[in-house]
Amino acid sequence: MNRKILMFLSYAELPTKKIERVMEIVEEKNIEEIKPLVDDKEVMNLLSTNEYASLVKKCDDRVFSSYLNNLEKDGIKVVTLEDAEYPDKLRYTDDAPMLLYCKGDLSLLNKDCLSIVGTRMPSNYGRFVTEKFAGALAMAGLVVVSGLAYGVDSISHRKTLEVGGKTIAVLGGGFNHIYPEANTNLANEIAEKGLLVSEYPPFAKPTKYTFPLRNRIIAGLSLGTLITEAGKKSGTIHTKEYALDYGRDVFAVPGNINSLKSELPNSLIRSAQADCVLEPEDILLKYNYNAKKEEKRAVEVNMDEEVIIKLLKDGEKDFDYLAQFSKLPVNILNSCLTTLEIRGLIKRMPSKTFMLN
Amino acid sequence: MLSKLMSFGLTGIDGFLVEIETDLVGGLPHFDLVGLGDTAVKEAKERVKSAIRNSGFEYPLKHYTVNLAPADLKKEGPVYDLGIAVGILSASEQILNRDYKNYIFLGELSLDGRIKKVRGVLPMLISARALGYKNFIIPKENEREASFIENINCYAFNTLKEVVEFLNREINRDDYKVKTVRFEDIALLNTNKLDFENVKGQRMAKRALEIAAAGGHNVLMIGPPGSGKSMLAKCFSGILPNLTFEEALEVTKIHSIAGELDLKQGIITERPFRSPHHTATAVSLTGGGVHSKPGEISLAHNGVLFLDEFPEYSRNLIETLRQPLEDGYITVARAQQTITYPASFTLIASMNPCPCGNYGSKDRECTCSPTQIHRYLSKLSGPIMDRIDIHVEVDNITYRELNDENKEEPTKNIKERVDKARAIQLERFKGSKVFCNAKMSVPQTKKFCKLSPECQKLMETAFTNLKLSARAHDRILKVARTIADLAGSEDIEPQHIAEAISYRGLDRKYFSV
Numbered sequence: 001m002n003r004k005i006l007m008f009l010s011y012a013e014l015p016t017k018k019i020e021r022v023m024e025i026v027e028e029k030n031i032e033e034i035k036p037l038v039d040d041k042e043v044m045n046l047l048s049t050n051e052y053a054s055l056v057k058k059c060d061d062r063v064f065s066s067y068l069n070n071l072e073k074d075g076i077k078v079v080t081l082e083d084a085e086y087p088d089k090l091r092y093t094d095d096a097p098m099l100l101y102c103k104g105d106l107s108l109l110n111k112d113c114l115s116i117v118g119t120r121m122p123s124n125y126g127r128f129v130t131e132k133f134a135g136a137l138a139m140a141g142l143v144v145v146s147g148l149a150y151g152v153d154s155i156s157h158r159k160t161l162e163v164g165g166k167t168i169a170v171l172g173g174g175f176n177h178i179y180p181e182a183n184t185n186l187a188n189e190i191a192e193k194g195l196l197v198s199e200y201p202p203f204a205k206p207t208k209y210t211f212p213l214r215n216r217i218i219a220g221l222s223l224g225t226l227i228t229e230a231g232k233k234s235g236t237i238h239t240k241e242y243a244l245d246y247g248r249d250v251f252a253v254p255g256n257i258n259s260l261k262s263e264l265p266n267s268l269i270r271s272a273q274a275d276c277v278l279e280p281e282d283i284l285l286k287y288n289y290n291a292k293k294e295e296k297r298a299v300e301v302n303m304d305e306e307v308i309i310k311l312l313k314d315g316e317k318d319f320d321y322l323a324q325f326s327k328l329p330v331n332i333l334n335s336c337l338t339t340l341e342i343r344g345l346i347k348r349m350p351s352k353t354f355m356l357n
Numbered sequence: 358m359l360s361k362l363m364s365f366g367l368t369g370i371d372g373f374l375v376e377i378e379t380d381l382v383g384g385l386p387h388f389d390l391v392g393l394g395d396t397a398v399k400e401a402k403e404r405v406k407s408a409i410r411n412s413g414f415e416y417p418l419k420h421y422t423v424n425l426a427p428a429d430l431k432k433e434g435p436v437y438d439l440g441i442a443v444g445i446l447s448a449s450e451q452i453l454n455r456d457y458k459n460y461i462f463l464g465e466l467s468l469d470g471r472i473k474k475v476r477g478v479l480p481m482l483i484s485a486r487a488l489g490y491k492n493f494i495i496p497k498e499n500e501r502e503a504s505f506i507e508n509i510n511c512y513a514f515n516t517l518k519e520v521v522e523f524l525n526r527e528i529n530r531d532d533y534k535v536k537t538v539r540f541e542d543i544a545l546l547n548t549n550k551l552d553f554e555n556v557k558g559q560r561m562a563k564r565a566l567e568i569a570a571a572g573g574h575n576v577l578m579i580g581p582p583g584s585g586k587s588m589l590a591k592c593f594s595g596i597l598p599n600l601t602f603e604e605a606l607e608v609t610k611i612h613s614i615a616g617e618l619d620l621k622q623g624i625i626t627e628r629p630f631r632s633p634h635h636t637a638t639a640v641s642l643t644g645g646g647v648h649s650k651p652g653e654i655s656l657a658h659n660g661v662l663f664l665d666e667f668p669e670y671s672r673n674l675i676e677t678l679r680q681p682l683e684d685g686y687i688t689v690a691r692a693q694q695t696i697t698y699p700a701s702f703t704l705i706a707s708m709n710p711c712p713c714g715n716y717g718s719k720d721r722e723c724t725c726s727p728t729q730i731h732r733y734l735s736k737l738s739g740p741i742m743d744r745i746d747i748h749v750e751v752d753n754i755t756y757r758e759l760n761d762e763n764k765e766e767p768t769k770n771i772k773e774r775v776d777k778a779r780a781i782q783l784e785r786f787k788g789s790k791v792f793c794n795a796k797m798s799v800p801q802t803k804k805f806c807k808l809s810p811e812c813q814k815l816m817e818t819a820f821t822n823l824k825l826s827a828r829a830h831d832r833i834l835k836v837a838r839t840i841a842d843l844a845g846s847e848d849i850e851p852q853h854i855a856e857a858i859s860y861r862g863l864d865r866k867y868f869s870v
Contacts, residue, residue, distance in 0.1 A: 329562060
């Protein structure tokens with residue numbers, strides 16, 4: 001396959017399907033350079049007016065080669081279907097992208113990956129579940145894949161980086177247009193310690209159609225997809241559909257039946273489309289991974305702290321509840337909670353709610 | 358005939374002497390008023406004319422020239438009416454006694470000859486006394502304000518006629534003399550309407566406010582609508598230490614200039630609580646304007662400035678708070694003049710966790726998009742957050758808590774603890790300009806917030822495990838110092854640090870989406 005032509009077609013922002021067709025013509029006619037490609041009648045007939053116009057507009061050898069140089073300078077590596085680095089899992093899906101723009105550790109592509117996806121607005125419960133699973137899976141050695149969106153996506157990435165695991169973020173646009181912008185720092189960190197992947201050239205802006213499409217890469221890269229919390233109409237449905245199409249596992253964490261945010265995982269479990277998972281080990285066992293238990297340090301707690309822990313064993317509780325039932329003065333309670341939190345025994349959630357870690 | 362007498366004007370909160378010169382010559386009837394007066398000053402001529410006639414005096418048809426000296430300082434308001442009237446009456450030889458030269462005249466005239474109240478009597482009297490003037494004639498309505506100033510002879514009148522009779526010594530002078538009232542006698546009457554006793558639950562917020570009052574820290578309250586943030590803020594001024602007489606005078610001065618003083622009370626004995634709405638303009642907050650008046654932040658001087666829905670305030674409005682939060686005063690620079698007003702207040706800000714207010718709530722669903730929430734939270738700029746020591750979350754209370762029979766701690770008890778902690782601080786900062794922990798400078802923080810190795814270790818683990826930002830460090834030290842003072846402890850103990858850390862919610866980023 002002619003790599004240069006392939007890069008050019010992607011540079012001209014043709015859709016994957018069209019790139020495939022054009023590449024067939026290129027193979028057939030043995031076209032080597034971009035100029036004859038653009039002049040080719042058959043190519044012209046194949047493409048829509050807009051697509052062809054873009055091809056003509058971008059057909060400038062000098063500009064194109066400086067673009068290629070820039071890619072290199074920015075540390076962006078391009079992996080095509082023919083490269084060894086291209087993950088097999090993705091290669092044999094029927095709409096695999098012809099090439100992937102990558103930034104970071106390429107070796108992650110061929111490791112065992114698991115994607116964690118879900119709502120952009122998780123509840124405290126969703127947050128807790130996502131962190132728990134992301135942390136445990138990453139520590140056991142799985143690569144956590146997600147989409148860098150708000151909510152479950154960024155929580156999984158952050159937690160994975162926090163425990164020193166590896167993570168892949170698949171973007172819905174080019175590297176120069178990180179979306180949401182607020183996650184730019186996170187994206188930089190992932191590029192450094194993990195891998196950023198996109199099928200779009202760096203200058204491409206994300207649109208509302210590109211996000212569902214990148215979900216196929218998320219599903220395709222992974223052995224399985226875990227849904228921690230998602231509403232009925234969530235975009236997560238796309239990822240699940242792709243995963244099922246590709247014959248991958250889908251896992252779902254059940255939630256409260258009243259909670260709108262657990263509707264999707266709950267209904268997937270009911271219709272047996274997803275495996276119900278209650279703890280990270282459920283997933284790890286399936287792929288023959290051993291859960292790495294965090295060494296439970298013998299932590300000494302004083303009497304006051306023990307009272308608090310006892311109360312929290314009942315589930316998450318808010319500050320006023322703890323104050324009322326622990327009978328501790330507010331200042332003592334406050335400092336105990338912070339000390340417990342610093343030692344990682346409890347966790348603080350928004351609206352002064354606390355839960356056991 | 359020419360007559361000269363004295364009155365007073367204001368720039369900022371300081372007064373300056375104004376001489377009213379009235380010259381009366383024959384010729385065509387005419388009235389000239391010079392001396393850089395605003396419209397209200399210019400219009401005095403009509404009021405004065407009617408007031409003189411309706412008080413039973415003669416207004417001779419002559420050519421009048423009235424000059425307000427110094428001629429290059431801007432004069433504002435109707436405060437010169439009385440002086441001009443007396444000037445005309447003496448120039449036309451209806452007041453024969455030359456005694457009027459010893460007095461400073463303040464007052465607005467109504468057409469029927471009555472003397473009406475004016476703004477800023479207290480600051481003018483105080484500045485005049487400092488300049489060595491002792492005798493004043495003021496409106497009866499402003500009597501109470503003047504009654505707290507010692508070592509002056511102040512006379513209060515209802516009508517122009519009375520003033521003339523007074524100057525001509527036709528009536529008993531002592532009947533009109535303002536009697537001095539001792540501040541201590543009325544300060545005790547201080548009754549705060551809202552008591553912490555009435556606020557159910559919210560233990561964490563109450564504790565945070567106690568610490569804030571004890572150390573002069575600024576507070577940000579985060580919570581859904583209807584969770585009682587405003588109520589807590591209103592109770593807050595009740596636990597602050599009582600105003601001293603000097604502080605009360607300062608506060609009263611500012612309120613007097615703004616025309617917001619309760620004239621029956623005459624002096625402000627409670628710490629002010631101001632809550633400007635978020636649609637307020639920058640000028641209404643900082644002060645200034647065409648008729649320069651102190652703004653909301655100066656009216657909150659020595660008290661509480663409560664900004665509800667903090668992120669809804671426009672960005673430049675929030676940024677204007679930076680100077681006063683740092684220095685305790687605000688300088689309003691305009692083309693015509695630069696005025697400085699005192700503005701040393703405790704800032705209590707409150708905000709919802711997201712635009713709809715339910716983000717993170719236990720029982721209500723948030724309907725905001727992550728982008729909306731992100732944008733909402735990012736409205737709080739770093740520099741302003743740097744000046745807020747305590748973040749505290751307030752949540753809706755349940756019905757059970759609302760009907761809880763248990764007695765809540767009354768304001769009085771909390772105040773006692775606050776007063777004790779303040780006393781410790783006053784002792785500590787003796788001789789420096791600082792009087793509370795929140796205002797400690799960097800070297801002072803180093804000196805007074807020494808940490809034991811145990812505390813150091815706690816701080817270190819806290820920073821790595823809880824991902825605190827660097828700006829939190831000094832804030833935590835200062836708050837921990839206050840907590841230690843509340844506990845009456847000489848040194849900062851680990852539990853004080855731990856508690857202080859719990860008030861850095863926004864640095865912790867568990868709010869991020």
